[in-house]
Amino acid sequence: MLNVKLIVTTLCLLLLVCDSVVESRKKKGNKPPCSTRKSFGSASYKFFGVRTLYKYARKKLPTTSNRSPENCHPVHIYLIARHGARLPHKGTRREQLRLQTFLRTLNSTGNAKLCSADMEALRNWVPWVGENVDKNQTEYGDNEIRGIAKRFLKLLPELFPTPSAPFDFRFRSSDYQRTIATMRVFAKEIFKKGRPRNSDIERTLQEANLQVVPLFDDTYLRFNLICQKYLKTVMRNSSRYAEYKNMLSGPLVDRIIRSVAFRLGVPKTSITPKFLYTIYLDGCSLQQWNDAENGPWCFPFSKKDLKALDYLTDVKEYWHRRHANRITREMSCDLAKDIMGSLNDAAESDRRGDDFPKGTFRFAHVTAVLSTAANFGLYQEDDLPVTEENYRSLMRNRKFSMARLSPSAGNLAFVLYKCGEEYKVQTFLNEGLTSIPGCSESDGKLCPLGYVLDHYRDFVPGSESECNYDEICQV
Ligand SMILES: *[C@@H]1O[C@H](CO)[C@@H](O)[C@H](O)[C@H]1NC(C)=O
Numbered sequence: 001m002l003n004v005k006l007i008v009t010t011l012c013l014l015l016l017v018c019d020s021v022v023e024s025r026k027k028k029g030n031k032p033p034c035s036t037r038k039s040f041g042s043a044s045y046k047f048f049g050v051r052t053l054y055k056y057a058r059k060k061l062p063t064t065s066n067r068s069p070e071n072c073h074p075v076h077i078y079l080i081a082r083h084g085a086r087l088p089h090k091g092t093r094r095e096q097l098r099l100q101t102f103l104r105t106l107n108s109t110g111n112a113k114l115c116s117a118d119m120e121a122l123r124n125w126v127p128w129v130g131e132n133v134d135k136n137q138t139e140y141g142d143n144e145i146r147g148i149a150k151r152f153l154k155l156l157p158e159l160f161p162t163p164s165a166p167f168d169f170r171f172r173s174s175d176y177q178r179t180i181a182t183m184r185v186f187a188k189e190i191f192k193k194g195r196p197r198n199s200d201i202e203r204t205l206q207e208a209n210l211q212v213v214p215l216f217d218d219t220y221l222r223f224n225l226i227c228q229k230y231l232k233t234v235m236r237n238s239s240r241y242a243e244y245k246n247m248l249s250g251p252l253v254d255r256i257i258r259s260v261a262f263r264l265g266v267p268k269t270s271i272t273p274k275f276l277y278t279i280y281l282d283g284c285s286l287q288q289w290n291d292a293e294n295g296p297w298c299f300p301f302s303k304k305d306l307k308a309l310d311y312l313t314d315v316k317e318y319w320h321r322r323h324a325n326r327i328t329r330e331m332s333c334d335l336a337k338d339i340m341g342s343l344n345d346a347a348e349s350d351r352r353g354d355d356f357p358k359g360t361f362r363f364a365h366v367t368a369v370l371s372t373a374a375n376f377g378l379y380q381e382d383d384l385p386v387t388e389e390n391y392r393s394l395m396r397n398r399k400f401s402m403a404r405l406s407p408s409a410g411n412l413a414f415v416l417y418k419c420g421e422e423y424k425v426q427t428f429l430n431e432g433l434t435s436i437p438g439c440s441e442s443d444g445k446l447c448p449l450g451y452v453l454d455h456y457r458d459f460v461p462g463s464e465s466e467c468n469y470d471e472i473c474q475v
Pocket residue numbers: 107109110111112113114115116119265
């Protein structure tokens with residue numbers, strides 16, 4: 001009798017304890033997801049395809065000054081950079097208005113799971129993309145470019161005398177506000193060094209002859225827009241978005257829609273896959289790119305969601321950027337020749353003791369930088385194609401990551417050194433020292449110019465195997 005009572009009491013006690021343990025577990029698990037938590041929003045994940053801020057993707061250029069390899073001094077730098085963070089195109093305003101309309105339905109199920117602070121921030125969100133945005137570079141974008149200039153100036157002080165003369169460098173950009181702005185910001189940073197604060201930098205910029213390549217017939221920096229073979233076989237290929245559409249309507253995105261709808265307290269059916277991508281692209285990622293801050297449209301996404309959507313973005317880009325299409329790299333022939341021609345001429349002039357510009361700077365777009373990097377074999381791709389099917393294998397460490405390869409201000413630089421009697425070349429991709437394929441000397445990271453000229457002979461102007469843009473792009 002007593003025993004039974006004891007057992008019952010113990011059981012009750014245990015149950016009570018268990019119950020409260022379960023209860024507290026539940027409470028923890030049920031805590032509304034909130035952007036203040038590490039696993040939520042863009043505070044948790046910073047990679048958004050080609051709209052990734054440069055600071056998250058760049059490698060570490062040595063920050064101590066004057067870091068030339070031992071017994072070497074720099075002779076020339078060639079740099080091709082993408083513009084910095086920019087505003088979106090006009091059509092984005094319409095998408096943002098749709099987002100605003102959607103806000104009225106928040107918590108219509110009465111069961112929204114997002115924490116109230118985040119819900120409040122979302123409700124207070126207003127479309128901010130104006131009528132005349134036209135992809136102009138933002139101030140933040142200017143600063144990204146300024147940072148790159150500052151670091152290279154510090155790394156190679158011998159190439160940037162104080163003050164530099166306007167004709168010490170060659171500048172060229174494609175004909176867009178964002179690339180011209182990029183070129184001016186970069187040039188200004190160079191000419192500012194060693195000049196008094198009140199000096200007339202504008203006049204120096206004029207004398208420096210900053211060139212803008214007219215869009216019409218720009219085979220140099222905007223070659224992808226006019227390369228007929230690329231347009232026909234890749235850009236206008238009817239299969240171009242097949243994998244993207246496949247993934248967009250697939251189970252992975254469906255799961256994200258379910259979570260996002262649940263968190264926002266809206267019926268799942270009110271978010272189509274396309275609209276989910278609008279929330280991600282024109283709500284979340286755009287604001288991150290523009291303000292460098294964790295905007296409210298990122299709040300309904302977990303870190304895992306954002307990772308998957310960055311992957312989806314890569315799936316979308318993969319088709320027209322993958323190495324499997326030879327044309328995507330070969331079409332940068334003229335730019336590749338500009339690089340090899342500059343390095344070769346700089347070495348020749350130095351050998352003869354002639355004057356030659358200390359730097360050649362080009363400002364363009366994702367495609368120009370990526371295609372050139374691919375043409376030089378400076379980045380590899382994964383063995384598997386970037387598709388939904390390969391998500392599990394590639395989501396962690398894929399090589400084809402636009403966020404890491406081509407963030408805003410993504411860039412490729414070649415530095416020519418004279419080491420003793422020999423000329424050598426260093427290559428930097430987003431400021432990370434990169435090997436020249438097949439060059440065994442110091443792992444290809446300081447490669448004899450002789451090897452470079454031979455390895456890239458297709459890009460050496462006047463060589464027997466010199467590439468020809470018109471032939472490459474002809475259909
Ligand atoms: C959603 O609506 C319900 C019912 O009106 C309310 O109790 C709840 O606080 C709301 N949740 C949020 C996050 O606004």
